[in-house]
Amino acid sequence: MTSLLQFARYRVEDSARDLLRKEISARVSETSLDxxxxxxxxxxxxAYALRRHLPGDILQGSQVFTAAGSHALLLSNLPTQDFPATPVSGFADESELAVTNAIHLGMIRLLGCTPFAVSYENDGRLIRNVVPNPAASGTTSSWGADSEFFWHSDNPHQPFGPPGSDPRLYAPPYLTFFAIRNEERIPTEVAALDDVVVRLDEETQTVLRAPEFEVGAPDSNDGDTIGPLVKTPVLETGPDGRHRARYDRGTTVGLTPAAQQALERWREVLLDIPAADLVLRPGDFMIFDNLRVLHRRKAFTPHPNTTARWLRRCYAA
Structure with missing residues (x-):
């Protein structure tokens, strides 16, 4: 069966990359930016520099990404900078990352999206450093490394937001990443929800659409600030007619025998789902639809703290 994942991939030419680095570096050096x-x-x-120097096909593909209903987009070979040691504590000096932040936030703007943070995670900061934090050892968190992060969507314990609403109150519509270092070559895997649904029988789909599940907060959330979403479906049809889902293996449970059975079938399908296996490299930017894409990261042994894997993640709507 052919995969239904719609994944746009682009690469910036070295000449355009160098022009972007020069212009953005000059502009952010004028002051300290957080x-x-x-x-x-x-x-x-x-966004201004990206519009000036990216070729037309990349600009067009970025600008139509959300309207076209694509699942994911990857733009490789964007400018990098001199990076500090990996902040394995979870937090970095943001003023030292102005070039990276201008590119990351500029791409979000180019995509027609707005970046946002949530109060219950990451100390309310906009950008999360996806790093192997020793304090998160043994947890399935973006700060973990030694535990497999099975197929999931981010913050599935939040309701889906209606169009035009404050995204901070709901499950994030989009996840964006900028890769700083990944010498361990650990892949980020993404799979289309559509590929899950077509492999489920109608009876299982019907139960998954029933409000017979409880979904709790993931380990990455701060404390017990938000309770679980109770009597909710796992699978829904959104206002756009497309499938959307909330799921985290560690926090999603069925409240009835039928729901438990449907959830087990869902998990069986996920074991053999077609997926894109991406080893993000420095200068890679990726965005995917958090409601229509499931993602995972397998357990790994990180490099020493100063050179350990480091991605930057920002929610967008």
Missing amino acids: SDLDDAILGGIG
């Missing part, structure tokens, strides 16, 4: 305080300025600087 991603949490100056996100609009950083996004404006990045």
Whole structure:
């Protein structure tokens, strides 16, 4: 069966990359810019330079990404900078990452999206450092490494938001990543929800659409600030007519025997789902639809703290 994953992939030529680096570096050097305080300025600087130097096909593909209903987009070979040691504590000096933040936030703006943070995760900061934090050992968290992160969507314990609503109150529509280092070559895997649904029988789909499940908060959330979503479906049809789902193996449970059986069938299908296996490299930017794409990361042994795997993640709507 052919995969239904719609994945747009582009690569920036070295000449355009170098022009982007030169222009953005010059503009952000004029002052100290912080991603949490100056996100609009950083996004404006990045978007302006990206529009000037990216070729037309990349600009067009980025601008129609959300409207076209694609699942994911990868743009490789964007500019990098001199990076500090990997912040395995989870937090970095954002002023040292102004070039990276301008590119990351500029791409989000180019895609017609708005970056946002949530109060119950990451100390309310806009950009999360996806790093192997020793304090998260043994947890299925974006700060973990030694536990497999099975197929899931981010913050599935939140309701789906209606169009035009405040995204901070709902499950994030999009996840974006900028890769800083990944010398361990650990892949990020993404799979289309459509590929799951077509492998499920109608009876299982009907039960998954019933409000017979409970979905709790993932380990990455701060404390017990938000309770589980109770009596909710796993699978729904959104206002656009497309499938959307909420799921985390560690926090999703069936409340009835039929729901438990349907969830087991769902998990069986996920064991053999077609997926894109991506080893993100420095300068790679990726975005995917968090409601229509499941993603995972297998357990791995990180490099020493200073050079350990480091991705930057930002929610977008």
